[in-house]
Amino acid sequence: MIDKKFLTADFRELPYWWDKAPLTPESVNELPASADVAVVGSGFSGLMAALTLARAGKSVVVIDSENCGYGASRRNAGFLGRTLKRSHEWLCKEKGESYGDAVYAELNSALHLVEDIVDSEGITCYRNTCGRFIGANSIAHYRLLEKELARNRAVLGSDFEMIPRSEQHREIQTDVYFGGAVIPDLGSIHPGLYHDGLVKRAREAGVVFISQTKVKSIGKSGEFRQLETTRGSIKARDVVVGTNGYSAELMPWLQRRVIPFTGYMIATEELPAGKVEELLPNRRTYLETVMNINFIRPAPDANRILFGGMTGRNVPGPMDLAGDLRKLLLTILPGLGDDLALSHAWSGKCGGTFDFMPHIGVQDGIHYAVGYNFAGVPMGTYFGVKMAQKILGMKEGYSVFETQAFPTMPLYRGNPWFVPLTMKMFDVKDRWISFAG
Known part of the structure; x- marks a missing residue:
């Protein structure tokens, strides 16, 4: 828990993003009897699938158990990158060079797709190519980071600049890192406003939204799928499931492969003018070289700093970790001062996988996209378009992320009891890297 003296008078246990992009209940209450496509989940994946399909002339219904945007899409940090937990080198070594190249080519396409959508749709959401600073948690981590990025530059053409510890204050006012690297072409976004813009475009395209409605089952009815919900039933020729970390018993096959875990974030009070620039001179996004990362970014619309960490902890709610x-x-940033107050604290469910890779595909005739492993904004957007293209029979619907087996573990049925232990194992591994290096 946190001492109330460190909370602002207007403190909210809600995502910071909801201040400018609040959730709004849908006015449509009657579930249509049928649709060409039923989309379960109103996050980035579901929205982009719905928008793409509606513009292609399909009738589309989006069904969500909460209000539209309640899940991770309006809760995440809003980082725009093209990185996964698996490096390009690792993928090439374990799966072959063609696979590794194709994965990172699609990651790059996902990043640029978000940029293109924001620009072409005219969505005001503070998208910014601010660059990313990756702080090295030890000298050994710094060396490994430099080696990986140098290889990526040679093989993939991605640019970077190493920042030695002696110069790191020109990037971030901290001494906890042993230098780091800047990747200049990565960015950030206001995920709430981005999501809100996609919802508006989808409505304009004719998409029907049904909120506060749980899909209880998906069965077959001839050539159609029959969805039984708490508001009745609906038939659809195609079904998209885009629930990611909020996936439950609706698809047992998927439930056995998605690892839901909780991420936590806080927002600072409004800081004095110039304070953010003093601590984060280039106003980039910031994360670390360890697996169990802390991440920082300036708020795009105010003099505040947003911070996340302690991922996967098993606590009742965000207030239990806010302190x-x-x-x-x-x-990390002692210059914020010991009297720092918080204005927001929140959490959201992320979706991991046993192979640390996103997956897209079709199971039992149902399209799915899950397991973004901290790359939710670009990959969720990208996979939504891919699912729609697949339904439309377009060759562009192919993705390298559908080519590998989607693994699970014996006896796993969707209960992620092992996540806190796994995070501790990551910590031990990172300490060993630091010690051995």
């Missing part, structure tokens, strides 16, 4: 997150932020 610890505040202390951790002050350890």
